[in-house]
Amino acid sequence: MTKTLQFARFRDLALLPAIVVLMIVGALVDPVFLSADNLTNVLQQRTELSLLVLGQALVLISGKIDLSLESTIGLAPALALGLIIPASAHGLGVELPEWTAIPLCLLIGVVIGAFNGFLILKLQLSAFIVTLGMLTVLRGLQIGFTEGQNLFEVPLSFTYLGSARWFGLPASVLICLVAFAIGIVALAYFRQGRSIYAIGGNAEAARAAGIRTERVLWTVLIIASLLAALAGLLMTGRLGSVGPAQGQGMIFTVFAAAVIGGVSLDHGKGTLFGALTGVLALGLIENILTLGGVSPHWIQAIYGAIILIALLLARFTSGKAQD
Amino acid sequence: MTAVQATGVTKRYGSTVALDDVGITVEYGESHALVGRNGAGKSTLVSILTGLNRADAGSVTFDDEPAPALADRDAWRRRVACVYQKSTIIPALTVAENLFINRQSLERRSLISWKSLHAKASEVLASFGVDVDPARPAADLTVEQRQLVEIARALSFGARFIILDEPTAQLDGPAIERLFERMRGLQSSGVTFLFISHHLQEIFEICQTVTVFRDARHVLTSPVSSLSTDELVAAMTGDAAGLRVGHTRPSLPADAPVVLSVSGLRSEAFFGVDLSIRAGEVVGVAGSASSGKVELGEAVVGLRKATSGTVHVGQTAVRSGSVPDALKAGIGFVPEDRHKEGLVPTLGVGENATLPIMDRLGRFGAISPTRRRAVAERMINDLSIKTSGPDQPVSGLSGGNQQKVVMARALSSDPSVLVLTDPTAGVDVRSKESLLDVVDQVAAEGTAVLVISDELDDLRPCDRVLVMFHGEVTASFPRGWTDGELVAAIEGVSAEQGADE
Ligand SMILES: Nc1ncnc2c1ncn2[C@@H]1O[C@H](COP(=O)(O)OP(=O)(O)OP(=O)(O)O)[C@@H](O)[C@H]1O
Ligand SMILES: [Mg+2]
Numbered sequence: 105m106t107k108t109l110q111f112a113r114f115r116d117l118a119l120l121p122a123i124v125v126l127m128i129v130g131a132l133v134d135p136v137f138l139s140a141d142n143l144t145n146v147l148q149q150r151t152e153l154s155l156l157v158l159g160q161a162l163v164l165i166s167g168k169i170d171l172s173l174e175s176t177i178g179l180a181p182a183l184a185l186g187l188i189i190p191a192s193a194h195g196l197g198v199e200l201p202e203w204t205a206i207p208l209c210l211l212i213g214v215v216i217g218a219f220n221g222f223l224i225l226k227l228q229l230s231a232f233i234v235t236l237g238m239l240t241v242l243r244g245l246q247i248g249f250t251e252g253q254n255l256f257e258v259p260l261s262f263t264y265l266g267s268a269r270w271f272g273l274p275a276s277v278l279i280c281l282v283a284f285a286i287g288i289v290a291l292a293y294f295r296q297g298r299s300i301y302a303i304g305g306n307a308e309a310a311r312a313a314g315i316r317t318e319r320v321l322w323t324v325l326i327i328a329s330l331l332a333a334l335a336g337l338l339m340t341g342r343l344g345s346v347g348p349a350q351g352q353g354m355i356f357t358v359f360a361a362a363v364i365g366g367v368s369l370d371h372g373k374g375t376l377f378g379a380l381t382g383v384l385a386l387g388l389i390e391n392i393l394t395l396g397g398v399s400p401h402w403i404q405a406i407y408g409a410i411i412l413i414a415l416l417l418a419r420f421t422s423g424k425a426q427d
Numbered sequence: 428m429t430a431v432q433a434t435g436v437t438k439r440y441g442s443t444v445a446l447d448d449v450g451i452t453v454e455y456g457e458s459h460a461l462v463g464r465n466g467a468g469k470s471t472l473v474s475i476l477t478g479l480n481r482a483d484a485g486s487v488t489f490d491d492e493p494a495p496a497l498a499d500r501d502a503w504r505r506r507v508a509c510v511y512q513k514s515t516i517i518p519a520l521t522v523a524e525n526l527f528i529n530r531q532s533l534e535r536r537s538l539i540s541w542k543s544l545h546a547k548a549s550e551v552l553a554s555f556g557v558d559v560d561p562a563r564p565a566a567d568l569t570v571e572q573r574q575l576v577e578i579a580r581a582l583s584f585g586a587r588f589i590i591l592d593e594p595t596a597q598l599d600g601p602a603i604e605r606l607f608e609r610m611r612g613l614q615s616s617g618v619t620f621l622f623i624s625h626h627l628q629e630i631f632e633i634c635q636t637v638t639v640f641r642d643a644r645h646v647l648t649s650p651v652s653s654l655s656t657d658e659l660v661a662a663m664t665g666d667a668a669g670l671r672v673g674h675t676r677p678s679l680p681a682d683a684p685v686v687l688s689v690s691g692l693r694s695e696a697f698f699g700v701d702l703s704i705r706a707g708e709v710v711g712v713a714g715s716a717s718s719g720k721v722e723l724g725e726a727v728v729g730l731r732k733a734t735s736g737t738v739h740v741g742q743t744a745v746r747s748g749s750v751p752d753a754l755k756a757g758i759g760f761v762p763e764d765r766h767k768e769g770l771v772p773t774l775g776v777g778e779n780a781t782l783p784i785m786d787r788l789g790r791f792g793a794i795s796p797t798r799r800r801a802v803a804e805r806m807i808n809d810l811s812i813k814t815s816g817p818d819q820p821v822s823g824l825s826g827g828n829q830q831k832v833v834m835a836r837a838l839s840s841d842p843s844v845l846v847l848t849d850p851t852a853g854v855d856v857r858s859k860e861s862l863l864d865v866v867d868q869v870a871a872e873g874t875a876v877l878v879i880s881d882e883l884d885d886l887r888p889c890d891r892v893l894v895m896f897h898g899e900v901t902a903s904f905p906r907g908w909t910d911g912e913l914v915a916a917i918e919g920v921s922a923e924q925g926a927d928e
Pocket of ligand 1: 853
């Protein structure tokens, strides 16, 4: 009994040795790597990605998929800002009071998630195609009303969370850690969390066991979108503006991190802790490439190749097939 | 007051009428049997009585109160617990979690204590004689253990009304006995059961009332004690011809060549099995769940790798652990786990039945739909598969009819060796006869047949029956054995010992 428990544990921790190795390699490449500043930087740059991975991992474990997260991370803050800034700054001209920006941003996330849920659960459309369509539509909406422009006039209250430091650490990093901690505990120790695994493993059986599968799935989709909106808020704070391409192309990295971290695309398997280690491993790799002075023209190819190698390594260290 | 009452229930699936204005009344504290041929609508009624499906018409009451809204799953679960015909085990979760699914926090606290959950699960499993570590993923369970976990879950839930849809189809004798003991205990404390089975003797053993469905309609409800087996069969089938008694197959020609030879075959579950079957011979292998008989069959057909020993079909050696090799050598088989290894649920009946012979259905690798249709229609006919046509996805078939599709698939390649594991599990009494007739027919055409089962009806037509016990062949009976001596051998009591007592 203890043996199997340890083994399950071990699969969760499979990436930790890899992370240690990356730390050593990083230190060898450049002494700056181990400095507190650099490491905090790595963490802060990864907060948005990690929130998306958190959301996507929940969705994947429940047996669905949400590609539209990478557009929500751009549209939610952009639309929220659009509603408060004047038309001259590419706003919509509604000019709502400034304090509404953050609640609006999160609300937009909720609405997008709920709409995804409506299409997937009520109309029973394929999650993959629905969210692929939404990915395009949401990005298009953002480009449409901003006319492809950056939104620079961001109120200070809106950038606060993404740029503040609490207890010597970026606030966004702390927010992320709290979000993961809540998620990890909820998925391990709460009935509602376990029901996500049950639904992903066999939705019919879950329903037979008295789980309200539709309600749970809807909640999961909304949480994922909400996390994406939160990530958008943090990203806007970190960068000081919202670009029309904010988040574009992130979804590949989101999947890579989740799968490297042991979340299965075959439903009902994986843990949030694993997903978090996946994000960290990718962040360290990218940082080392940058510090190592790899030509920016090559960084994309090398980064992509390394993700594939990381997938390979994760496959063999965890000893199980990735579906 | 009645525990459950359904009135005027009608349910259609497309053009198929699964239930046509049926009713059932289950009184408090009784064990009520529901019987009918494959596709009669039994499981459909179960899905309506447990709130998984909405009836097109009709009403359901529990304790004379209308059934809860379909969306209120909790309310349904308080009223009725169920072992569904189709497995509802979630393979990726642990055994313990499957057992306590959706009620993992035992004392209504919201935090789950995994330690006490595992302890509690061990207790429940032990009381059902299931010897597995509750912390293992349920994917590791055998078919029988899976079924026992489902039963343990339903019975330990504390419900006052429990539905069991063919709970015994995958269980061996002692496990069935244990289940019945449990049921009697619960019944004396006032629990009501609705019990579905194709083993009619079980109905007479455990139930007081029986309801018969035929072709989606209610035929009769009567006290069990006032019916004979023949009357019951007549009600199910609609004709008076009783069940066949006795079975005659021409005896084997002395010069029939050996087709399947197994020598020194060994794996973790069985040791050094030697076996040879001649053309046209039907050999049975009986044994309890732990006897290794299922594993032996799996090793012969390539589903399992043997650690040593050989399997030959004619002169050709079959590579161990390779199904394609076994198929090529001429072995067809019905696996134990029809959901995992037997069927592709989304594909049509015809496509499933012809999966092993795709290369023979057309030229240059193309598949001719008309040829496939023709083959499929013949099989549907031969095995009396109840379906709306060869294109119906097998997921829409009743459990017993799915089993027949697996059988059709095994037969499709005209195998020279046929290995059948529990071939009649979930198949109704009349279809069982036609299934066994088909086995006779292929044997008569020169196929060597290995029947792995502890269903006495499956074993009776065999030319000889081998008994396995703890991984070894311990006895061999030529045709003409008595039930008593075979059962004694299966349970590990040798015939002499039995005679001494
Ligand atoms: N999901 C579905 N889609 C289409 N047809 C269905 C579906 N479920 C059941 N049916 C049809 O309804 C009829 C009744 O099926 P049901 O499963 O209730 O039979 P059953 O009495 O339980 O049979 P068995 O003894 O084989 O389990 C069958 O003809 C079957 O093909
Ligand atoms: Mg059924």
